Amino acid sequence: MDLLGLxxxxxxxxxxxxxxxxxxxxxEGGMNAMGRQPEAIGQIQTAMIIGCAFIExxxxxxxxxxxxxMGKVG
Amino acid sequence: MRRICNRSLATLVIALGVSLLxxxxxxxxxxxxxxxxxxDSQAVEAQAHDTAPTQGEAYPDDPHGHDPAVTHTEDPHAAxxxxxxxxxxxxxxxxxxxxxxxxxxxxxHLPSALTFIESKLPPEAAAKVDAFKDPIFSLFMAxxxxxxxxxxxxxxxxxxxxxxxxxxxxxxxxxxxLFRTIIGDDARKYTPFLGSxxxxxxxxxxxxxxxxxxxxxxxxxxxxxxxxxxxxLYVQGIALKLNGIKGYLFHLAGSPKSxxxxxxxxxxxxxxxVGELIKPVSLSLRLFGNIFGEDTLVATMVxxxxxxSYSLSGHNPYIPGLPLQFPFYFLxxxxxxxxxLVFTLLATVYIxxxxxxxxxxxxxxxxx
Numbered sequence: 280m281d282l283l284g285l286x287x288x289x290x291x292x293x294x295x296x297x298x299x300x301x302x303x304x305x306x307e308g309g310m311n312a313m314g315r316q317p318e319a320i321g322q323i324q325t326a327m328i329i330g331c332a333f334i335e336x337x338x339x340x341x342x343x344x345x346x347x348x349m350g351k352v353g
Numbered sequence: 354m355r356r357i358c359n360r361s362l363a364t365l366v367i368a369l370g371v372s373l374l375x376x377x378x379x380x381x382x383x384x385x386x387x388x389x390x391x392x393d394s395q396a397v398e399a400q401a402h403d404t405a406p407t408q409g410e411a412y413p414d415d416p417h418g419h420d421p422a423v424t425h426t427e428d429p430h431a432a433x434x435x436x437x438x439x440x441x442x443x444x445x446x447x448x449x450x451x452x453x454x455x456x457x458x459x460x461x462h463l464p465s466a467l468t469f470i471e472s473k474l475p476p477e478a479a480a481k482v483d484a485f486k487d488p489i490f491s492l493f494m495a496x497x498x499x500x501x502x503x504x505x506x507x508x509x510x511x512x513x514x515x516x517x518x519x520x521x522x523x524x525x526x527x528x529x530x531l532f533r534t535i536i537g538d539d540a541r542k543y544t545p546f547l548g549s550x551x552x553x554x555x556x557x558x559x560x561x562x563x564x565x566x567x568x569x570x571x572x573x574x575x576x577x578x579x580x581x582x583x584x585x586l587y588v589q590g591i592a593l594k595l596n597g598i599k600g601y602l603f604h605l606a607g608s609p610k611s612x613x614x615x616x617x618x619x620x621x622x623x624x625x626x627v628g629e630l631i632k633p634v635s636l637s638l639r640l641f642g643n644i645f646g647e648d649t650l651v652a653t654m655v656x657x658x659x660x661x662s663y664s665l666s667g668h669n670p671y672i673p674g675l676p677l678q679f680p681f682y683f684l685x686x687x688x689x690x691x692x693x694l695v696f697t698l699l700a701t702v703y704i705x706x707x708x709x710x711x712x713x714x715x716x717x718x719x720x721x
Contacts, residue, residue, distance in 0.1 A: 322534055329702060332695040336635055339642030343573075346645070349460070 284352040287345045294341035301334040461652040465490070465567035491569035491576050494557050524552075528697075535701045536708065543704055546587060550580065551697040554640065558689035561648050562682060570692075571645040573637060581637030584700045589629070592707035600709065605629070636699055643692045647685045654678035 309327035313320050467486055471479040482489075509518045528548040532540035554570060561568025569576045593601050607614065607621035659674030666672040 325531070325534055325698060328691070328695060329698055332639065332699060335643075336639045339639050339646075342642045342646055343638055346460070 281352065283348060287348060287352065291338075291341050291345050294338045298334050298338045301337075302331055305330050305334060460649050461656050462648060463652045463655060464565070466565040467567070486567065487569045487572040487575035490560065490567045491557060494560055494569065495553065498553060498556060531698075532701050535698070536705045539708065540701075543591075543701070547697050547701055547704075550584070550700060551693055554580070554696055555690065555693035558644055558693055559686075561644065562651075562685055562689065568644050568648055570640055571648050573641040573645075577637035577641040577644075578633070580640070580696070581633035584636060584703070585629075585633035588632075588700070588703045588707065591704055595707065595709055604707070632703060636696060640692055640696050643688055647681075647688050651678045651681050651685060654681055 305327060309323055312323045316323070465486070467482060467489065471482050474482065505517065505521060509515075509521060511518065525544070525548060528551060529540060529544045532544055532547055536543060557570045557576070558568055560566040561571060592604070596604060603609075605622060605625045606618045607625060609615045609618055609621075654677040655674060657675075658677035661677075662672050662675045663670070
């Protein structure tokens with residue numbers, strides 16, 4: 280039984296779905312704000328990038344876990 | 354300008370010292386722990402390199418040699434010596450572009466300048482050199498940056514502006530105004546450290562895109578954790594200096610104001626301590642994961658392109674691989690810049706959170 284080989288890509292994909300949805304919402308909000316207030320683009324962008332980094336980190340944790348467990352796939 | 358240059362240079366040198374110390378200790382452990390395996394696989398590889406021309410003739414009949422991509426994503430320890438040799442023969446024929454397995458559990462990665470030096474060395478020495486690969490590349494990058502900045506800081510003069518002066522002012526001024534939007538006017542004090550962090554990470558990331566280059570930031574324990582730990586120490590140092598030991602502990606307790614909040618302090622204190630400790634880990638894991646993932650993506654595409662052209666051309670080893678990795682270079686350039694920016698911006702935010710009278714946004718403060 281090598282369920283790990285099946286679980287790793289599925290888990291990574293699930294993490295990617297979650298943070299994809301999150302990133303979509305964050306960027307949607309950022310773009311809306313930028314459209315409404317073009318003079319504040321710099322600040323909005325900075326805050327948006329920081330938020331995106333936190334969201335994206337979740338996928339990266341899944342990727343790191345995958346890399347760590349890759350050696351155990353028979 | 355000159356002062357900023359000199360201070361950022363000093364910070365860079367200290368950063369490198371720390372990163373080299375950490376990575377040196379790690380590399381020694383790593384090399385010692387994996388010595389038998391590493392030496393073994395290196396021996397196989399060295400043998401493969403020596404015999405590649407003759408083996409290259411034979412591999413169409415070899416079941417392991419049909420698809421170089423498959424051979425290379427296999428664990429190098431498990432792969433039969435003959436299959437390895439055949440793979441290397443194809444790699445030689447495909448030129449310097451094709452990657453080879455190894456490193457993180459058989460993940461494909463592109464050869465760097467060191468790969469060719471290693472192939473000339475005896476196996477044990479090659480394994481040692483390989484363990485020090487990331488420190489070597491980050492040291493190289495630091496030396497280049499240090500030389501550039503030293504020569505620029507003595508040559509440039511605000512009274513005789515030229516193109517270089519403008520470019521450097523644009524770079525430093527841009528970084529400064531970016532940090533000022535987060536920290537406020539105190540940003541001037543922190544720009545040397547944060548700016549050198551940005552430049553060092555960006556150059557390291559981009560060096561992974563250069564042929565025969567290697568991104569030192571694609572290794573966790575060797576480079577990115579050293580940078581994260583350094584940022585942690587810097588931020589805690591600033592926090593202690595600005596808040597004093599009492600203010601520091603008060604902040605860690607969640608800045609309680611009412612009686613109810615004081616009662617909840619035993620709950621919040623460990624939470625905030627763990628939150629502080631996890632910051633460098635999450636910073637460095639993010640950088641490592643992104644850069645490593647992107648390098649692996651490019652290397653996988655190179656292998657795929659080589660495999661496709663190899664099987665389409667009727668197993669002719671002299672046909673170059675399809676450039677499937679081309680679109681991913683643009684993605685790589687984007688993510689290199691963004692990751693350097695994100696690392697620096699988060700370090701800036703961590704400093705901003707400790708400032709006594711700054712932008713004090715507690716929702717963002719502990720919301721991760």
